[in-house]
Every structure is written in structure tokens, then in C-alpha cells.
Amino acid sequence: MSCRCSSPSVPVGSRSDEMIRRISQGLRSFPPPGGALRIPGRNAPYALFPHSRGILLLAALVLPGLLLAPGALMAQDVEERFPGVSLGITYEGRRASTLAIQPFVGRLGGEAVAARAEAIVARDLRYSNRFTVLDSLPSSFARDEVDYALWDQLGADFLVTGQVEGAGSSAVLILELHDVVYREVRERGRFTLPHPDSPEFRMAAHVGSDAVVFWATGEPGFAASRIAFSRRMEDGTQDLWLVDSDGENLRRLTNHRDLALSPSWAPDGRRVAYTSYRSGLPRVYQLDLDTGQEREIPSPRPGDYLTPTYSPDGQTLVFAVNGGGRSGLFSYNVGRDCCFAALTEGRHEDISPSFSPDGRRIVFNSNRLGTGAPQIYVMPAGGGRAEILSPYVFGRPGYYTSPEWSPVGDRVAYHGRIENRGRHQILISELGRNNRIVQLTFEGNNEDPSWAPDGRHLVYVGERSWGHGLFIVDAVTGNTRTLVSGIRPNLPSWSPSLSPRMAEEDG
The missing domain is CATH 3.40.50.10070 (TolB, N-terminal domain)
Structure with a gap:
């Protein structure tokens, strides 16, 4: 439902553009067991994780004489291109x-x-x-x-x-x-x-x-879901838009014609939190999709309020507050409408939080290493010691941002910069497998992944020679499709399954 509330237009100047850059470039923002790329055929047992050189990996499986050499060359090549990133190879006795x-x-x-x-x-x-x-x-x-x-x-x-x-x-x-x-x-x-x-x-x-x-x-689907994202218009403003999981029903969600960024779905699929500049300063708002009513989340501390995310029970919002001398992640209980609390604080910038499915941990983005490049960290949901998750290697390039925890299992998706050429690719860290990292995209520039409710598919912003769009990749098969093209999307957020909501309305 569109919310057409009147508000003064906020000029899009250098400060606003800088905020968009910060949010989208890093200060913002498993496959299931046995998952792998299945080679077509009723009796084909071979499987591999997505890679542009998958045929070479398959050859290593089929031809014993090639088992070591191609694998060694592959690992060396990947390590040189992307320090800390390795590609998995599995055997699977099933077919689709x-x-x-x-x-x-x-x-x-x-x-x-x-x-x-x-x-x-x-x-x-x-x-x-x-x-x-x-x-x-x-x-x-x-x-x-x-x-x-x-x-x-x-x-x-x-x-x-x-x-x-x-x-x-x-x-x-x-x-x-x-x-x-x-x-x-x-x-x-x-x-x-x-x-x-x-x-x-x-x-x-x-x-x-x-x-x-x-x-x-026996596993969930994702067809009954929607994707919210920020869309940049020709005049430089950004509003929130919605699109169904199959690319149909593209429509505007907000119409404030200022800057609306970083949408995040509540677990019930009825609310979306986001950052808006409608008051002149970036603040967090919560939009009720049933009524169109919006509420501003209290902002007792000075600074820019950015990148909200809901806890798995939908009662708490965690967001970043940057500026005012000290920055960090803060929580607010939207269920009780109270209890503003600091989770991290310091002279570094922590941003783009995301909860684990059990609500016990938070993954987030920070520049606390002081290297000038953001990294991904994990900490307890109530605050505490943060441990680095991204494949940081001292003295080597590494730029990782926009983390999101999978709703199914211990997997975190984010994007990382490749070879210092200004391009980013979508990655998954498998926390249950010694933080093994799988690269999912190889073409163009790809940023800001968000998980589908099945914990298997991801939506992300892609840039190709023909323009920009939203893309969906299957983390098991590597299959990729274009969801929306011909627009300038930013910061997509995939909804939970809307099947329970539809059943409730039907009842």
C-alpha cells in the first residue's frame, strides 16, 4: 500500500549523496546440506559449487589424472584474485x-x-x-x-x-x-x-x-514473498518500491520524494523499517503496510540514524547512529515503545546490523580496523566482544560490506571487492564450516545481497554493460535471473514468506 504523506522536500545535495555512498558502499549497509550444482541427467552424481570454471572442476572429478593439478591451479588462482576465498567441491548422489x-x-x-x-x-x-x-x-x-x-x-x-x-x-x-x-x-x-x-x-x-x-x-519455498528496495529517480530522490518474487507487480511503496533508504522487513511481513530524510535529518521510520501509517522511531542521541533491522521476534529494532562524536549500534523496543540502548560505541563506525535466526547474534559492518576498508564482524545480540568474519589478511586488499544473515542456517551473505578494480561480488561465509567462503557472482558489479525466506536464493543489485537491475541467484545451482531491469535500485530487502499472512486473511 502506498503511503502518500505530505512532507517538505529535502534537497539532494552533496551531504545526501555522501550518505548514500556510505550506506551502499560499506558503512551501510548454503546452500542447505548437500547443496551443489547438479549436472543435468537422471544418473549424474557429480556436483560442484557455482564457478565460472565449473567444467574444469568437473573434469577433475571425472578424470583421475587431472584430480590434483587443476584443483591446485584453481585454488592458487582464487587465492591470488581474492585472498581468503576458497571454492568448495562436493560429491552428491542425487539428481534434481x-x-x-x-x-x-x-x-x-x-x-x-x-x-x-x-x-x-x-x-x-x-x-x-x-x-x-x-x-x-x-x-x-x-x-x-x-x-x-x-x-x-x-x-x-x-x-x-x-x-x-x-x-x-x-x-x-x-x-x-x-x-x-x-x-x-x-x-x-x-x-x-x-x-x-x-x-x-x-x-x-x-x-x-x-x-x-x-x-x-520438505523445505520452504519463496514464491509468496516480495522485495522492497530503494529506487533512485531521475531527479536524484529515492523512494521505496516493492516487487513480487517473480518480478511482477512493481509498484511504489512511499512517495515522499526525498531520500528513503535501507528498507527492512518485520518477521510478520506487515511492517517495513527504513531510513528517511523527510525531516531534514536521516531518521528511522516504521511503515505499517496494512494501514499506510508511519511512525518515527525516537532519536534521543545526535547523529544519523541508519540501516534498521528487526529482531526475529519483531519486537526490537537495531540500527546505527553515526555522528555526534561517538558512533555505534543501538536497539529500541518497538513493541513496548521504549528502552533505547547502546550495543556498541566508539570512534569507529558500526553499521548494517543483521540478526541470526535464533536472535542470539548480530553480524554487522565496521571500519574499526582502521585500514580504510570495512570488514564484517559477529557479536552477541546484547553487545560484547566482536569477532571478525570476513577473510581479512594483513597487508592484503580486502573490502567487505552489506552483511545479511540467512534465515535458515549459519550462513552470512555480503559483497566484497575483487582485485582492487572497484568491482564487488556476492559472497557467502559458512559459519558452520570453518567460515568457508563461496563466491556466487562473477560478471559485472554486484552488491547488497538479501536472502529469500528459503535461505537458498539471494537478491542483489547488479550492474552490467546495459545498465542496472535486481538479480536473483540460487546459492545451490548458481542459476541467475534478472528480476527487474531498466531502473536504478539500491539496498534490496527480501520479505519473509507471506503465506501465513495470506492464510490469516483468507481465514
Whole structure:
């Protein structure tokens, strides 16, 4: 919902541009077990983590004579390019399951709605990167009875069938997941669909898609989610915008025409905290997405209030306060509307906090080493000793910023500068595996990663020869797609799953 509150326009001058630079360049701002890049084929057991030279790694696996030499060369090359960064290689005896989608059928006037729902669900399942999807099949494949022998002959492990009953605002989507191998229905669910003209129609279909992913894998999907980001306009102002996880429904969230930066979602998916200059100074605000109402978070200390983030229970905001002689991270209990407290303080700048899923630790960005380049640190959520996480090597270049903790597991994503050439790439530190680091991007400049609710996909800002956009990468397969192009996005934040919210509204 757009919030069209009137406020004096804040000129975008050198101070504002400097703040954007600070936030976006570092003073701002696992794969699941067995995750790896699967080589296509029903019996292919080989796997590797994403890398532009993946064929070389595969050759090392297949040809024993190449096992040591290419691996050694690869490690040396990576170490020279990116100190402290290593690439993993794994063996995996699984393949991606083949999932077929039988053309959805409509009853009681639901034919057109069924076709539209099928298209949304099919694309969601492809975007999940968990299956080889067989879809866009002829209408002759639509039938009341499931011919398991036929689907088995086509190579399907799973089959999704869909039926829409009714039309208008009373339509119901019935989805079934069939196990073709065991010739049985594994799961079945009913999903209420809003009117096709409603902006929530697609989201309701996304909820069904996520259910299919969970039924088939036991892991969460991310289709029923949105991404908030700051968009730079031609006049230099920035407002918050929203886009669905599949790149549809791009729309403005705020319309203050000043500077709105660093959005952060509350765990309930109903609130977004962000920094705004509407009062002339950067302050933290909380926007209620249901009502459009906004509240300013108290600012009892002088300084710039930046990069807010919610605790996993949604009761506490942690943000940076920079300036006024001393800077650091501070917390405020938004549930009780009280209790402003310092977590870190010093003459360095700490910024861009992010909570661990259990709420016990915070990862953040700091220049406390005094090298002129930011690094990533982890500390207890209540403050205390901070330990460096990024691969800092004394005397070697290293610039790491914009950390975000995965909602699933001990993994932190951030971006780092490559070879002192001014380009950044997306990295993951695996805290449970001796802080092993995996590089996910290799083309262009890539910054500000944010995790999907499945803890597997990341959205980030990318710059290519043709311009800027938002991109999504799968940390398991390395598959990348463009989410939005032709705009100047900054600082994206991926929402939690909105499936519980949709179910609540449906009930």
C-alpha cells in the first residue's frame, strides 16, 4: 500500500549523496546440506559449487589424472584474485527431481482462471531451482484420471494437478502432488483465489506454489514473498518500491520524494523499517503496510540514524547512529515503545546490523580496523566482544560490506571487492564450516545481497554493460535471473514468506 504523506522536500545535495555512498558502499549497509550444482541427467552424481570454471572442476572429478593439478591451479588462482576465498567441491548422489505439470482444469466457470493459475505455478516451480519442470503440455494431457504409466514414461518423478472451481472472488484452486514412482497422491490442498483483477491474485497462487515445493522437498519455498528496495529517480530522490518474487507487480511503496533508504522487513511481513530524510535529518521510520501509517522511531542521541533491522521476534529494532562524536549500534523496543540502548560505541563506525535466526547474534559492518576498508564482524545480540568474519589478511586488499544473515542456517551473505578494480561480488561465509567462503557472482558489479525466506536464493543489485537491475541467484545451482531491469535500485530487502499472512486473511 502506498503511503502518500505530505512532507517538505529535502534537497539532494552533496551531504545526501555522501550518505548514500556510505550506506551502499560499506558503512551501510548454503546452500542447505548437500547443496551443489547438479549436472543435468537422471544418473549424474557429480556436483560442484557455482564457478565460472565449473567444467574444469568437473573434469577433475571425472578424470583421475587431472584430480590434483587443476584443483591446485584453481585454488592458487582464487587465492591470488581474492585472498581468503576458497571454492568448495562436493560429491552428491542425487539428481534434481523431474516434476510435470498437468494442464489445470476449470469447473463452474473457472476455465480462464485455471489457465492463469497454471502459468503462475509453473513459473514459480521453475524459479525454485529444485526441479526439472515439464510444463506447457498440450490440453490433451488434461484429464480427470492420472495416467501414472504415461507420466513415468515421460520421466516424471512428481506430477502436479490443478483444478479451479468457480470464478470471480469465489474461486478455489485445488492442487495435488502425485508421486509417480509410487503411483499415489502425496499431498492435496485448497487455496482461495481473490478476484483475478485483485493485486493479491498472483500472491494467492504463489502460496500454492510454495505448498508444492514443501510437499515435494520438505523445505520452504519463496514464491509468496516480495522485495522492497530503494529506487533512485531521475531527479536524484529515492523512494521505496516493492516487487513480487517473480518480478511482477512493481509498484511504489512511499512517495515522499526525498531520500528513503535501507528498507527492512518485520518477521510478520506487515511492517517495513527504513531510513528517511523527510525531516531534514536521516531518521528511522516504521511503515505499517496494512494501514499506510508511519511512525518515527525516537532519536534521543545526535547523529544519523541508519540501516534498521528487526529482531526475529519483531519486537526490537537495531540500527546505527553515526555522528555526534561517538558512533555505534543501538536497539529500541518497538513493541513496548521504549528502552533505547547502546550495543556498541566508539570512534569507529558500526553499521548494517543483521540478526541470526535464533536472535542470539548480530553480524554487522565496521571500519574499526582502521585500514580504510570495512570488514564484517559477529557479536552477541546484547553487545560484547566482536569477532571478525570476513577473510581479512594483513597487508592484503580486502573490502567487505552489506552483511545479511540467512534465515535458515549459519550462513552470512555480503559483497566484497575483487582485485582492487572497484568491482564487488556476492559472497557467502559458512559459519558452520570453518567460515568457508563461496563466491556466487562473477560478471559485472554486484552488491547488497538479501536472502529469500528459503535461505537458498539471494537478491542483489547488479550492474552490467546495459545498465542496472535486481538479480536473483540460487546459492545451490548458481542459476541467475534478472528480476527487474531498466531502473536504478539500491539496498534490496527480501520479505519473509507471506503465506501465513495470506492464510490469516483468507481465514
